[in-house]
Amino acid sequence: MKIQEITPYVLTSKEKGSATWASMMVLVKVVTSNGMIGYGEAVPTLRVNTVFSAIQQVSKGFLGKDTDNIERNYHEWYKQDFYLSRSFESATAVSAIDIALWDLVGKEVGAPLHKLLGGKFREYVPVYANGWYKDCVTPEDFAREAKNVTRMGYKALKFDPFGPYYDWIDERGLVESEERVKAVREAVGDEVEILIEHHGRFNANSAIEIAKRLSKYRPLFMEEPVHHEDIEGYRKYRAHTSIKVAMGERLVSLKETLFYLREGLVDVLQPDLTNIGGVTVGRKVVSMAEAFDVEVAFHNAFGSIQNSVEIQLASVIPNLLLLENFYDWFPSWKRDLVNNGTPVESGRVKVPNKPGIGVEVNEKIIEELKANPVPLEVPEEPVWVVGGTWKNFK
Numbered sequence: 558m559k560i561q562e563i564t565p566y567v568l569t570s571k572e573k574g575s576a577t578w579a580s581m582m583v584l585v586k587v588v589t590s591n592g593m594i595g596y597g598e599a600v601p602t603l604r605v606n607t608v609f610s611a612i613q614q615v616s617k618g619f620l621g622k623d624t625d626n627i628e629r630n631y632h633e634w635y636k637q638d639f640y641l642s643r644s645f646e647s648a649t650a651v652s653a654i655d656i657a658l659w660d661l662v663g664k665e666v667g668a669p670l671h672k673l674l675g676g677k678f679r680e681y682v683p684v685y686a687n688g689w690y691k692d693c694v695t696p697e698d699f700a701r702e703a704k705n706v707t708r709m710g711y712k713a714l715k716f717d718p719f720g721p722y723y724d725w726i727d728e729r730g731l732v733e734s735e736e737r738v739k740a741v742r743e744a745v746g747d748e749v750e751i752l753i754e755h756h757g758r759f760n761a762n763s764a765i766e767i768a769k770r771l772s773k774y775r776p777l778f779m780e781e782p783v784h785h786e787d788i789e790g791y792r793k794y795r796a797h798t799s800i801k802v803a804m805g806e807r808l809v810s811l812k813e814t815l816f817y818l819r820e821g822l823v824d825v826l827q828p829d830l831t832n833i834g835g836v837t838v839g840r841k842v843v844s845m846a847e848a849f850d851v852e853v854a855f856h857n858a859f860g861s862i863q864n865s866v867e868i869q870l871a872s873v874i875p876n877l878l879l880l881e882n883f884y885d886w887f888p889s890w891k892r893d894l895v896n897n898g899t900p901v902e903s904g905r906v907k908v909p910n911k912p913g914i915g916v917e918v919n920e921k922i923i924e925e926l927k928a929n930p931v932p933l934e935v936p937e938e939p940v941w942v943v944g945g946t947w948k949n950f951k
């Protein structure tokens with residue numbers, strides 16, 4: 558099949574998601590010469606505008622190509638772009654198109670991705686909850702909502718307990734963060750896993766202090782304890798802590814990932830198929846992690862196409878730890894965007910057997926919610942913060 562049209566869409570509505578960027582989706586629709594349709598998804602963040610135009614640019618490299626040659630098509634873009642390894646916009650654009658191509662090939666042969674990728678390793682993908690702590694500030698707020706998450710059947714949940722602290726944290730911040738984590742541990746009991754999100758925002762000294770205070774609550778992992786590119790910070794953190802480190806959502810290539818694995822900086826890799834290079838690069842990255850004895854917990858914070866394709870890849874790999882899940886905290890239109898939903902039951906998702914990425918898109922929602930890409934406002938609370946938590950409680 559020849560690639561005939563590639564169309565990006567920005568979807569948004571008044572209904573708020575768990576964070577500013579969680580209220581949007583950047584969708585890519587690919588149509589072939591024989592009228593088949595595949596869908597992919599790109600990352601929004603504050604770059605909705607530039608990602609939208611990156612998709613238009615990257616499309617020029619894919620139009621007229623054959624959907625049978627997914628690997629070669631990716632490589633062709635790698636060759637053309639020159640700055641791909643340095644451009645988040647190009648990486649997410651090519652990822653979205655790649656996901657749509659895998660969707661198309663699955664639909665063409667009538668097989669779900671898991672079948673094309675080696676077959677199911679598991680029928681159910683274990684997930685952890687994120688996005689559940691909107692507007693939580695006090696320990697009581699966190700405890701109440703965490704309890705609710707466990708009542709919904711989740712066995713693992715992630716949260717960022719650090720309020721507005723950035724770069725460094727003082728005694729007051731350490732005390733407040735600890736009170737929140739303690740409250741959550743007490744609310745969920747010993748058997749539910751707690752994952753601590755730092756959003757890559759501390760210097761190593763502060764992150765190490767945090768680890769000292771929080772280790773006793775047995776977090777499953779500490780996510781992005783230091784700034785993403787702070788290699789020396791990661792090394793220092795590793796030298797002073799024994800707690801597991803998770804990272805990877807901002808990685809944009811196979812070889813960038815190799816660096817973190819080979820340096821021994823990561824225990825749990827968190828690749829995101831919507832910026833690592835789609836399924837084509839994503840499947841290599843998770844196999845490489847397997848060889849390093851590193852588990853995988855896919856980053857999955859944006860929309861229902863990302864969620865669907867990640868369920869497929871998560872179902873086939875032996876080294877899966879968990880898949881991130883916002884599904885229950887999506888604005889409702891993100892759930893409605895796909896016809897056959899992927900609900901979470903008892904902390905896991907049943908792997909769909911429908912062709913391609915395993916879901917069908919409801920085009921009516923696209924027509925209703927498509928919007929012109931416009932530069933986003935930059936509010937005091939950064940877009941990556943779960944809404945209403947960028948506050949101190951005392």
Ligand SMILES: O=C(O)[C@H](O)[C@@H](O)[C@H](O)[C@H](O)CO
Binds near residue numbers: 687688756856940943
């Ligand atoms: O691991 C993650 O999920 C990310 O770091 C973020 O994507 C956030 O948690 C998100 O900002 C909340 O919407």
Ligand SMILES: [Mg+2]
Binds near residue numbers: 780781
């Ligand atoms: Mg994160």
